[in-house]
Amino acid sequence: MVRRMRRAALGCAAIALAAGMVASGPAYAQSAAARSTTVTVKADAPGARIDRRIFSQFAEHLGTGIYGGIWVGANSRIPNTRGYRNDVVAALRNLKVPVVRWPGGCFADEYHWREGIGPRNQRPTKVNTHWGGVTEPNSFGTHEFMDFAELIGAEAYVSGNVGNGTPQEMAEWVEYMTAPAGSLADLRAKNGRKQPWKLPFFGLGNELWGCGGNMTAEYAADLTRRYGTFVKAPQGTKIEKIASGANSVDYNWTEVMMREAGKTVDGIGVHYYTVPGTWEKKGPATNFSEEDYARTISKTLLMDELVRKHSAIMDKYDPAKRVNLAVDEWGTWYDVEPGTNPGFLYQQNTMRDAIVAALNINIFTHYADRVRMTNIAQMVNVLQAMILTDGPRMVLTPTYHVFEMYKGFQDATALPVEVASPWYNKEQFTVPAVSATAARDSTGAILIALVNVDPNQPASVSVDLGSATASVAEGRVLAGANIGAHNSFDAPTQVQPAPFTGAQIAGNRLSATLPAGSVVVLKLR
Numbered sequence: 001m002v003r004r005m006r007r008a009a010l011g012c013a014a015i016a017l018a019a020g021m022v023a024s025g026p027a028y029a030q031s032a033a034a035r036s037t038t039v040t041v042k043a044d045a046p047g048a049r050i051d052r053r054i055f056s057q058f059a060e061h062l063g064t065g066i067y068g069g070i071w072v073g074a075n076s077r078i079p080n081t082r083g084y085r086n087d088v089v090a091a092l093r094n095l096k097v098p099v100v101r102w103p104g105g106c107f108a109d110e111y112h113w114r115e116g117i118g119p120r121n122q123r124p125t126k127v128n129t130h131w132g133g134v135t136e137p138n139s140f141g142t143h144e145f146m147d148f149a150e151l152i153g154a155e156a157y158v159s160g161n162v163g164n165g166t167p168q169e170m171a172e173w174v175e176y177m178t179a180p181a182g183s184l185a186d187l188r189a190k191n192g193r194k195q196p197w198k199l200p201f202f203g204l205g206n207e208l209w210g211c212g213g214n215m216t217a218e219y220a221a222d223l224t225r226r227y228g229t230f231v232k233a234p235q236g237t238k239i240e241k242i243a244s245g246a247n248s249v250d251y252n253w254t255e256v257m258m259r260e261a262g263k264t265v266d267g268i269g270v271h272y273y274t275v276p277g278t279w280e281k282k283g284p285a286t287n288f289s290e291e292d293y294a295r296t297i298s299k300t301l302l303m304d305e306l307v308r309k310h311s312a313i314m315d316k317y318d319p320a321k322r323v324n325l326a327v328d329e330w331g332t333w334y335d336v337e338p339g340t341n342p343g344f345l346y347q348q349n350t351m352r353d354a355i356v357a358a359l360n361i362n363i364f365t366h367y368a369d370r371v372r373m374t375n376i377a378q379m380v381n382v383l384q385a386m387i388l389t390d391g392p393r394m395v396l397t398p399t400y401h402v403f404e405m406y407k408g409f410q411d412a413t414a415l416p417v418e419v420a421s422p423w424y425n426k427e428q429f430t431v432p433a434v435s436a437t438a439a440r441d442s443t444g445a446i447l448i449a450l451v452n453v454d455p456n457q458p459a460s461v462s463v464d465l466g467s468a469t470a471s472v473a474e475g476r477v478l479a480g481a482n483i484g485a486h487n488s489f490d491a492p493t494q495v496q497p498a499p500f501t502g503a504q505i506a507g508n509r510l511s512a513t514l515p516a517g518s519v520v521v522l523k524l525r
Helices: 012-018 086-095 106-110 142-152 167-178 183-190 217-229 251-264 290-300 302-317 351-366 398-405
Strands: 036-041 056-058 099-102 155-159 201-204 240-247 267-274 324-332 373-377 387-390 393-396 413-415 417-420 423-426 429-432 434-440 446-452 459-464 473-478 503-506 509-514 518-524
Touching (some): 086 142, 086 393, 086 398, 099 142, 099 201, 142 155, 142 167, 167 183, 201 217, 217 240, 240 251, 240 324, 251 302, 267 290, 267 302, 290 302, 302 324, 302 351, 324 351, 351 373, 351 398, 351 446, 398 473, 398 518, 417 434, 434 459, 446 509, 473 503, 473 509, 503 518, 509 518
Parallel strands (some): 036 459, 056 099, 099 155, 155 201, 240 267, 267 324, 324 373
Antiparallel strands (some): 036 417, 423 429, 434 446, 446 518, 459 509, 473 518, 503 509
16 A cells, blocks of 8 residues: 655646647547547457456455454344455455455555464454554454455455565465465464465565665565565465565666566566545545546546556566566545544545546556556555445445446457547646447457546447447446446445447447446447
8 A cells, every 4th residue: 555655756647648648558549520439449459368357456454444344253233254244245246356465555564464363362452553543453364364355256465574574474474374284284274274275476565665664676676586585385386476566657666676576576566546636635535626537537547658668667578478567556545534534544436436447447458468467445445445334334336336347358358449539628637538448258249348538528439340240239337427426325326337228339330429427338249
């Protein structure tokens, strides 16, 4: 979890886009016809597989993200299974969450795993020094997290403590989780789990440039090689080691990490948050102006530049693209809701966030050959959450619905697209009005996702499928009364997907009209 980023980076997208440099994977151009967009899908030139893990999640010990959001304990009156909220578990299973990253974030930089095993009433209570200064009971530890991942059908991505931990501590944690036999396997069995867990991903620290130790890139690369040496998978299994990556536009970090440690890891992270304002005054999650909205979208689109430039550096050292560029923290970050603990990072979630989520997903799919995992921050009750809870109540956010609508893209084959779009302009911010991505799923159907960022005007879109043809177009649309529309505990269905009837198809041509400020996902057969 980023606690602070360089202010200069936050303005780059707005400045660049206002100057006419447009960020997005497909080629964009000003359309000749006002408000009309042309999308060309190159169905005969398939790209990389869109790894399902780009739709992954992040759950940190922060605010009520874990306690109250996921875990309520077996004795809670809130319906639960072994302490896990039934409503949250069901909602996450419906998303087909591929991977969950845990326990942080900055929290991981001071987390000592032995404090979170054994009888819960004997675990030490600590202070969460990063988030709110509240007590951490350690009742949600290794067993609880790994069981939770299994319960929702997700893979585990565990972040190790390089901040103030030792290589021995990290090695023993991996052994505790994965060893089929031996002393730590016996300890695991004593604590209730005889069979080893699967551990597909392990993070070698978190934000080593910041809360993970304020290190230089060179020192961090040395530690990455050292700590990674002792992360050993049992015979016949593999653990992908993810290095702590760059803060936003710190391309030197990626350069050094790839040069010095690239051959010893399987992935390198990058963290970028969409912050409309400054870190001191980020802006509200609701009741924002259209200028705030336009600024948010322009800053979101910097993600394309970040992925492209970090990927280019990685290509120098890894032309075969073996190493995954894992965008393992991304999402919107606003001022907290009034009256809530500033350290809990609790914010509402509107159609603006849904559009931000869809734009990011479209960008990630355009770079599917290099980006093979991303983790939105965060899963429940923190930042750009999928789910909000309040005691026994739960509400699904517009961002949740975007992830649910895009489920078909998991492990589909990317199809290159070219987009000729008009601009959306507000004050000094100018961005393409329409974003698009396309893929072919395992059944041969073509999936197309379209985003109209213009909050005022519908978008007329014409899609050329090239060599592909279809006779049926079905799909759903997500839109609200306005871009500030959101779901609350008292009105939980203000923003939810609806059948989309605005598409017509004939042979290899699709036409559709997208509502203002909307996300549309179509399946063509």
